Amino acid sequence: MTSKWKSLLMIVLLPAGIVLVGPSQKVEHYSCHKCRGLKDVTVNAFFGITGKRRDVFQLPTQLMEGHVHDWWRYSVYRQNGLFGSLSKRVACKPTQFQDGQKSAEH
Numbered sequence: 001m002t003s004k005w006k007s008l009l010m011i012v013l014l015p016a017g018i019v020l021v022g023p024s025q026k027v028e029h030y031s032c033h034k035c036r037g038l039k040d041v042t043v044n045a046f047f048g049i050t051g052k053r054r055d056v057f058q059l060p061t062q063l064m065e066g067h068v069h070d071w072w073r074y075s076v077y078r079q080n081g082l083f084g085s086l087s088k089r090v091a092c093k094p095t096q097f098q099d100g101q102k103s104a105e106h
């Protein structure tokens, strides 16, 4: 292989490697046992630099006034690499809510 082809290969492979290895994502799942509310926090990072953070809430329609959420993390999902190409890890607690009860009956 000539050095010209090698450098050309590097030009192609390097950005591909950066795109493949760089991104990572962490999704944290929280629950509030007082109101049965749920919260998902997604944090994207690129080479350890934290990017935008997205909070998604699933709250009961009727919240008591002045309610302060007691967020409890019951599950964490981490992935490294593009679409988890390098590693994926999930850590879960046995119950979704801190008091071990299931979500409120509707």
Ligand SMILES: [Zn+2]
Residues within 6 Å of the ligand: 032, 033, 034, 035, 036, 037, 067, 068, 069, 070
């Ligand atoms: Zn709450």
